[in-house]
Amino acid sequence: MTLRIALFLLVVTAFVSAQNLRSTTVIYDDIATAVEPARPDASQLWTTTSDLKRATGFEVKPQGVCRDELCFPLPKVRRKEFIGRDAGKQSFNLTAFAQLVHQPVVHDEGAGIWYFGLRADQRQGLASLRAPDFTLPDMEGKMHRLSGLRGKKVFLITWASW
Amino acid sequence: MRDAGPWITAAHPTFAALIDEKHLVSKLYNMVNVPTGVWIDEQGYIVRPNEVAFVDDRFKNFTGLDSAPYLNALKDWVEEGPKSAYVMPADKLQQKLTVSAPDSILASAEFGLGEYLYKSGRLAEAIPHFKQAQKLNPKDWNYKRQAYALSDAKRDYGTSFAEEVEKNGGSKVYYTPPDLPGASSGKPK
Numbered sequence: 001m002t003l004r005i006a007l008f009l010l011v012v013t014a015f016v017s018a019q020n021l022r023s024t025t026v027i028y029d030d031i032a033t034a035v036e037p038a039r040p041d042a043s044q045l046w047t048t049t050s051d052l053k054r055a056t057g058f059e060v061k062p063q064g065v066c067r068d069e070l071c072f073p074l075p076k077v078r079r080k081e082f083i084g085r086d087a088g089k090q091s092f093n094l095t096a097f098a099q100l101v102h103q104p105v106v107h108d109e110g111a112g113i114w115y116f117g118l119r120a121d122q123r124q125g126l127a128s129l130r131a132p133d134f135t136l137p138d139m140e141g142k143m144h145r146l147s148g149l150r151g152k153k154v155f156l157i158t159w160a161s162w
Numbered sequence: 163m164r165d166a167g168p169w170i171t172a173a174h175p176t177f178a179a180l181i182d183e184k185h186l187v188s189k190l191y192n193m194v195n196v197p198t199g200v201w202i203d204e205q206g207y208i209v210r211p212n213e214v215a216f217v218d219d220r221f222k223n224f225t226g227l228d229s230a231p232y233l234n235a236l237k238d239w240v241e242e243g244p245k246s247a248y249v250m251p252a253d254k255l256q257q258k259l260t261v262s263a264p265d266s267i268l269a270s271a272e273f274g275l276g277e278y279l280y281k282s283g284r285l286a287e288a289i290p291h292f293k294q295a296q297k298l299n300p301k302d303w304n305y306k307r308q309a310y311a312l313s314d315a316k317r318d319y320g321t322s323f324a325e326e327v328e329k330n331g332g333s334k335v336y337y338t339p340p341d342l343p344g345a346s347s348g349k350p351k
Contacts, residue, residue: 027278030184104264104271111279111287117271118189125190126259129252131202132190136180139163139170144178147206153240154202157215158187160304161165162311 025113026055026094038091039084045094045107045114046084052092056116060090065097070121072101131156184277188304189270192261195303195337199232201239201249209239209249211258213340226334235342247343269298273305280312289318 024045026033033055039046053059057067060083064073074082082100084091094114098105102120107113125132131154135145146154163181170179187193191200191212199215202208216222216229239246250258261267276291292309296319299305306326309315315322327336 027275030186030274032278104268106268106271106275106291108275108279108287108291111284113275113278115271115275115278117267117274122190123261123267126192126208126261127256129208129255129259131200131206131208133206134186134190136182136186138178138180139167144180146202149202150206151204153204153243155236156187156191156200156202157197157217158182158193158199159197160307161169162307 022112025111026051027113027115028056029116038086038089042109044096046086046091047094048086049090049092052094056094058097060092065092072097074100185273185304185308189274192259192266193304194299194301195307199236201236203244208255208259209244211250211255214337215340224333225337227337227339231342232340235340250341263299265298266302269295269302269305272298273308276309285313289313293319 022037023034024037026035026045026047033051035047035051035055037046038048038051047055049060058065059067061071064071065082066072081096082093084093094116095105097103098116098119104117106115106117108115122132131146133145133147135143137143146156163183166181173179182188191198193212195214197215197217198212199210200208200212201210214225214227215232216225216227217233219229222228235246235248239248272291273295276288276295279285279288279291289309292305292312295302295305296309307323310319310321310323313319327333330336
């Protein structure tokens with residue numbers, strides 16, 4: 001009987017782990033990417049470093065977590081909060097990183113989605129009074145970049161058809 | 163594109179009319195309603211912040227707002243540049259533009275997730291996130307208006323746009339008038 005219960009618990013544990021490791025969608029910079037969580041943890045999102053690069057463009061480098069010229073140093077004493085090793089691969093805690101860079105995160109466990117909002121560095125433009133830059137398409141799909149209008153006054157007006 | 167496209171085509175705009183399906187500009191500039199205008203100078207700096215920006219009087223009966231003072235102010239800035247009295251001082255601009263409330267920042271992410279779920283055909287799963295965004299930042303009318311437009315507002319939110327406007331003092335106080343010097347005459351004092 002004891003063995004049966006033990007086996008049952010083992011099966012349940014394996015099932016729960018498999019559920020927590022099921023494919024998850026990460027939405028970063030409003031782009032959705034399917035990733036395989038590296039660790040069964042419903043409250044935090046650990047990804048492999050290759051999924052980190054694929055989903056966010058960021059890479060773990062000696063100087064910090066970087067994307068192009070942008071680099072966020074990881075506090076040395078807290079390194080284990082961000083970088084781990086799971087199933088023989090380096091893993092990265094994307095939710096802890098979001099907290100470090102003051103980025104809002106919303107998790108819908110039922111839908112299997114993690115949504116990452118704008119980081120503090122992306123929101124700081126307004127304090128400097130420099131108009132935050134963006135690129136958007138017109139009706140024909142031609143892309144327009146706000147900063148491409150330097151040298152001209154710009155009246156930016158928004159409306160919606162709802 | 164499907165909804166806004168016909169309006170843009172009919173207007174034959176001589177300026178760039180852009181499609182912002184993910185509300186990126188609202189997120190970057192902390193906009194909470196439409197129509198909202200921002201003035202940006204030749205060097206890329208904001209000289210007037212987010213404010214209600216009616217460019218004609220088609221909604222005047224609803225809002226009580228006359229578009230003339232704002233349009234006159236805009237023309238004045240085009241002609242006078244930094245000398246225009248409607249260019250706002252930097253400290254006032256910073257005060258009006260900066261949003262640091264954690265709830266407002268989180269609301270933006272809740273709304274973004276709701277939008278993603280809606281666009282994936284999962285309206286029922288999107289609604290709790292739209293509701294949470296509205297709860298975290300009740301001053302953001304974009305969250306209400308967009309969510310109501312995507313479903314049956316009465317059924318899913320227990321309210322309607324008209325009821326929400328009434329709750330907030332009625333249509334004449336729904337929009338905060340632009341903070342223009344000498345607004346009543348359309349010219350600075």
